[in-house]
Amino acid sequence: MYLPVSSQPAFPARPVPAQAGIGLRPAHFRQVLDEHPPVPWLEVHSENFFCAGGEMLQTLDAVRRDYPISLHGVGLSLGSSHQLNEQHLAKLRQLIRRVEPALVSEHLCWGAVDGRHLNDLLPLPYTEESLDLMVGRVTAAQEFLERTLLLENVSTYLTYRHSTIPEAEFIAALAARSGCHILLDVNNIYVNAANHGYDAEKYIHAIPKQTVKEIHLAGFTRKQGLPVELLIDSHSRPVADAVWQLYRLALSHCGLVPTLIEWDRDIPPLHVLLAEAAKAESMLHEYRALAA
Amino acid sequence: MNTAPSLHDLQTDFARWMLGEHGLSLPEAVAGNGLAPAARLQIYQNIIFNNLTAALRTDYPAVLKLVGEDFFETAAARYIRGYPSRSGNLQDYGAAFAEFLAAMPEAATLPYLSDVARLEWARQESYLAADAAPLDAAALASLPEDQHARLCLTLHPSLRLVESAHPIWDIWKFCQETAPRRLNLSGEGQALMVWREASQLAMQPVAGGQRKFVAALLCGTPLAAAHKSAVDADPDFDLTACLHWLFSIRLVTGCSFA
Structure with missing residues (x-):
């Protein structure tokens, strides 16, 4: 585990609590700054703040003063077979040093090859080659960033014939070998279980619970006109009932973990997001009561 | 791909397939699982094009207003194939859209279009400077x-x-x-x-x-x-x-x- 080094912190340390937060997107910046809603923590997309200056960074500074913050990256492409994107990593390090976030996360995926970016969270074949590569990349990134990273399982719409390792085992092995933590996206588990025909509950039980430091929840859409069921991780809808059920199971397996509501398309009014977070909070509360 | 492709070969072919190259053996590496492998790849292609087009729409609202939805979608799709993204940050995508529009034959009747795009990219740069x-x-x-x-x-x-x-x-x-x-x-x-x-x-x-x-x-x-x-x-x-x-x-x- 790497501890952040900082001689003179600009902000007080604010750990992310085991409560339900929301993903903060530019559409709600103004309202959050003005109204200061009582949400226990916020997560932002790291790349939105890779700028040199201006309103975005000012907003993030202001938000950081009032809330625990998590930086969630979508573009580092850790699983790319070519070298680690050092330019991207350097910008992330600069941002980490500026805002001193409580958590820093990225995805178990790839998104670029030989400098050509597809700007999406693309599926890796789960092979020994991919695992060795990911372990090396995550280790190098953690050393460079002086942070333990959280790696998130992604939604996928295809699998590869030459994959040999079940996804849950792959991510568990990655955590064991690199020392990274897991950001368990319960919606993505549900989506993948439906898309690829595996057992979502078995997946959750295969995850080493002590490595799970954050949970994501979001809404999916169902792709129409296909001969098989295909769910798309659209982040455009409320969390589905079946995903709430799975979330309860994840809590009973992992214990109390900071939980985040994500919504990235057709973004609703802030109060809708806060109501989704309140729903997660009530489930966390049940487990808090059980644990007490 | 009779034997399992290396990760680098797989990713290279994946990127080429997404940007419209055909005749690759990539679908052979994809499990169909009730769908044609190419149909599964097509889902990713749609998502990638939608994401990049959305980034262009955000950066170039005035161009969009001047040319309308259909023309913009056509221009965006052609731009995405001709000018692949070079950054993991979508804010960087679209810098050469003005240059692309200046050379786009269908835009020849709108000689001011590329300057409008230049103005919109300048606004984007200014906002992030x-x-x-x-x-x-x-x-x-x-x-x-x-x-x-x-x-x-x-x-x-x-x-x-x-x-x-x-x-x-x-x-x-x-x-x-x-x-x-x-x-x-x-x-x-x-x-x-x-x-x-x-x-x-x-x-x-x-x-x-x-x-x-x-x-x-x-x-x-x-x-x-x-x-x-x-x-x-x-x-x-x-x-x-x-x-x-x-x-x-x-x-x-x-x-x-x-």
Whole structure:
């Protein structure tokens, strides 16, 4: 585990609590700054703040003063077979040093090859080659960033014939070998279980619970006109009932973990997001009561 | 792909397939699981094109308004294939859209379109540019007059000057209006300054000596030479008034000596 080094912190340390937060997107910046809603923590997309200056960074500074913050990256492409994107990593390090976030996360995926970016969270074949590569990349990134990273399982719409390792085992092995933590996206588990025909509950039980430091929840859409069921991780809808059920199971397996509501398309009014977070909070509360 | 492809080969073929290359063995590596492997790849292709098109729509709302949805989608799809993204940050995508539109045959009847795109990219750059504290005008006032010739002024990092042979300011204003009205495209060329004022984008047309002066300062030209180029273009150019204006909108952020 790497501890952040900082001689003179600009902000007080604010750990992310085991409560339900929301993903903060530019559409709600103004309202959050003005109204200061009582949400226990916020997560932002790291790349939105890779700028040199201006309103975005000012907003993030202001938000950081009032809330625990998590930086969630979508573009580092850790699983790319070519070298680690050092330019991207350097910008992330600069941002980490500026805002001193409580958590820093990225995805178990790839998104670029030989400098050509597809700007999406693309599926890796789960092979020994991919695992060795990911372990090396995550280790190098953690050393460079002086942070333990959280790696998130992604939604996928295809699998590869030459994959040999079940996804849950792959991510568990990655955590064991690199020392990274897991950001368990319960919606993505549900989506993948439906898309690829595996057992979502078995997946959750295969995850080493002590490595799970954050949970994501979001809404999916169902792709129409296909001969098989295909769910798309659209982040455009409320969390589905079946995903709430799975979330309860994840809590009973992992214990109390900071939980985040994500919504990235057709973004609703802030109060809708806060109501989704309140729903997660009530489930966390049940487990808090059980644990007490 | 009779044997399992290496990760690098798989990713290379994946990227090529997504950008429209055919005849690759990639589908053989994909499990169909009730669908044609190509149909599964197609889902990713759609998502990738939608994401990149959405980034272009965000950066180029005026271009979109001028050409309409169908034309924009066509232009975006062709741009995505011809100009692959080079960054993991979508904010960087679209820098060459103006260059692409200038060469797009179907846009030949809209000769101003590429300049509108240039203006919109300048706005994007300006919004994300570094911060800088303004210089106090008193710092200049205290300088001995004989040093003015060598003086170079640094302007705010967010400042961009967009010059066009078309009435780009009129076109821009037209694009901001909801009610349709007639737009005279045959007017004279215009130049626009774009910068950040209290974190929000500001824009203002500049002409004559002012335009030459700002253009010269942006190139790092010393004050005396910038003054000369402004007076050459406009004998009535008022240096003191222009400097006062630039200081008043907090665009002068530093000075040095050539």
